[in-house]
Amino acid sequence: MTTVGIKTVLRFLVSAVVVFVWTSTASSQEDVKIGLVGEFSGPFADYGQQMFNGMNAYMKQHGDTIAGKKIEVIRKDTTGPAPDIAKRLAQELVTRDKVDVLAGFGLTPNALAVAPVATEARKPMVIMNAATSIITTKSPYIVRVSMTLPQVTQPMAQWAARNGIKNVYTVVSDYGPGLDAEAAFNKAFTAAGGQITGSVHIPLKNPDFAPFVQRVKDAKPEAVFLFLPAGEQGIAFMKAYKERGLAEAGIRLVATGDITDDGVLEAMGDPVVGLITSFHYSAAHDSPENKAFLKAYADANGTKLRPNFMAVAGYDGMAAIYAALKKTNGSTDGDALMAAFKGMRIASPRGPITIDPETRDVIQTIYIRKVEKVNGGLYNVEFDKFPEQKDPGK
Ligand code: PHB
Numbered sequence: 001m002t003t004v005g006i007k008t009v010l011r012f013l014v015s016a017v018v019v020f021v022w023t024s025t026a027s028s029q030e031d032v033k034i035g036l037v038g039e040f041s042g043p044f045a046d047y048g049q050q051m052f053n054g055m056n057a058y059m060k061q062h063g064d065t066i067a068g069k070k071i072e073v074i075r076k077d078t079t080g081p082a083p084d085i086a087k088r089l090a091q092e093l094v095t096r097d098k099v100d101v102l103a104g105f106g107l108t109p110n111a112l113a114v115a116p117v118a119t120e121a122r123k124p125m126v127i128m129n130a131a132t133s134i135i136t137t138k139s140p141y142i143v144r145v146s147m148t149l150p151q152v153t154q155p156m157a158q159w160a161a162r163n164g165i166k167n168v169y170t171v172v173s174d175y176g177p178g179l180d181a182e183a184a185f186n187k188a189f190t191a192a193g194g195q196i197t198g199s200v201h202i203p204l205k206n207p208d209f210a211p212f213v214q215r216v217k218d219a220k221p222e223a224v225f226l227f228l229p230a231g232e233q234g235i236a237f238m239k240a241y242k243e244r245g246l247a248e249a250g251i252r253l254v255a256t257g258d259i260t261d262d263g264v265l266e267a268m269g270d271p272v273v274g275l276i277t278s279f280h281y282s283a284a285h286d287s288p289e290n291k292a293f294l295k296a297y298a299d300a301n302g303t304k305l306r307p308n309f310m311a312v313a314g315y316d317g318m319a320a321i322y323a324a325l326k327k328t329n330g331s332t333d334g335d336a337l338m339a340a341f342k343g344m345r346i347a348s349p350r351g352p353i354t355i356d357p358e359t360r361d362v363i364q365t366i367y368i369r370k371v372e373k374v375n376g377g378l379y380n381v382e383f384d385k386f387p388e389q390k391d392p393g394k
Contacts, residue, residue: 032069032325032332035093037086037114038104038128040077046231046263047106047310048077051128053301054314055103057293058322060300066322067330074099081175081204083113090114094121100332101126103317106310107229108132108176115139122334124341126321128313132176133393136361141334143341143360145320145353146313147280148391149177149227150184152256155366155386156278157185160223160254161192168194168254169221171212173228174201181227181256184392189225197221207233209240216251217244223252230261230308235268242271257282257380260371262308265378272378275371280364281309281350282380293349309350316348320355361391 036055038048055073064071074097076089086105093099094117102118103126105111111130115138118125127135127144131152136142160168170185172178178201186196198219200212216224224246228234241253257279260272283294283306293315297307324340325332342357354363368384 032071032101033097033099034071034073034101034103034321035090035097035099036073036075036104037078037089037093037102037110038075039080039106040075042080043232044080044106046305047129048075048104049305050263050308050310051104051106051314053297053305054307054311055318057296057300058315058318061296062322067325069325069330078110081107081109083109086110087113087117090117094123099123101321101337104128105130108135111135112138115142118142124334124337126317128317129310133180133391134176136359141338143320143338143355144362145316146309146362147364148361148393149180149256150393151389151391152278152280152366153181153184153227154188154392155368155389156225156254156256157188158192159278159368159384160225161189161194165223165252166194167197167222168225169197169216169219170199170225171216172199172201172226173204175204177229178227180393185225202228204229209237210244213240213244213246217246217249220249221251223254226253226255226259228259230258230310231264234259234261235264238268238271257309257369260380262306262380265371265380266306268378272371273373276368277380278366278368279309279380280366281312282367282369282382283307284374284379284381285350287349287351289347290349312349316346316353319346320344356390359391359394361394363388363390365389
């Protein structure tokens with residue numbers, strides 16, 4: 001080969017390498033990866049499913065590209081309340097999968113375990129459920145689009161005091177959100193002149209409700225305030241409540257809306273009709289945004305599972321990520337995305353929400369609802385509201 005020929009071949013090879021390097025980095029720059037750390041198996045398996053279905057509904061409705069970037073969601077299963085697994089999965093997502101955002105987190109212990117990973121990696125961590133007040137203080141990269149237990153509990157205590165309930169026995173799950181709910185109920189109810197006559201803490205794992213329910217019955221309070229993590233535990237608790245005859249003994253029940261989670265409400269059946277709860281989302285919420293959400297959820301995921309508050313948080317979390325990327329012009333820099341989240345307003349299916357720029361926690365309306373039969377199905381029908389509620393724990 002002549003010198004000119006060799007030079008031409010070399011030039012071709014060099015430009016081919018340049019093009020290869022350019023296109024491979026360019027294509028990875030086009031993708032935004034979201035690592036979804038959730039509970040996808042075990043007794044809390046619906047948590048991950050609902051959050052994922054909500055995200056999926058948003059992406060089907062709005063497309064999978066924003067600000068020129070294609071969005072990819074990578075799912076990881078914590079298998080339940082398993083902080084060590086959650087932390088390992090988050091570390092793998094950051095180092096191996098190179099995700100830009102961490103999201104999900106149904107259970108508080110999993111969220112708490114991952115907070116230092118988000119801080120070290122400088123990656124936004126979008127909380128789609130875990131509701132213990134303190135979580136957002138554990139990393140400047142955390143933003144919460146779900147709720148806090150004190151935020152949903154305080155209105156229930158105030159409503160109960162205003163509606164003639166004078167003494168209450170509190171029953172809560174024995175970990176972060178339960179202890180937060182108990183403290184918030186206590187504070188708001190006694191401030192309104194009510195009295196707390198007793199309290200029990202129920203284990204998070206494999207609870208047997210019968211002895212706790214009996215203890216409450218023997219104490220003969222006017223009412224019970226209840227927090228249990230959403231899902232199957234509510235079904236088992238209501239069964240014990242009915243079997244031990246607490247309603248017949250005249251003991252009223254008020255709770256946070258976790259117990260009448262839309263995903264299991266139908267399975268709880270008649271014992272929950274009339275139950276009063278406080279919460280930020282009901283599938284029966286009457287608004288154009290909720291109608292659009294319910295349709296998008298069914299179109300994307302089918303109708304087997306009715307969307308609940310975790311699905312809405314998945315949907316809103318995705319809306320927040322899209323809006324933040326739009327604001328940064330597609331930049332995935334963690335600090336730029338966090339700045340974009342602060343003060344963000346979203347027209348959520350639950351009503352308008354704002355991300356508090358100081359605390360990165362959600363500000364929203366809390367509704368008082370009653371379980372009623374609507375068109376043959378059981379629904380949480382909203383009848384009173386407390387607008388613009390911040391987390392009172394902060
Ligand atoms: C939580 O672990 O923070 C949690 C789980 C389920 C709920 C609420 C809070 O319904």
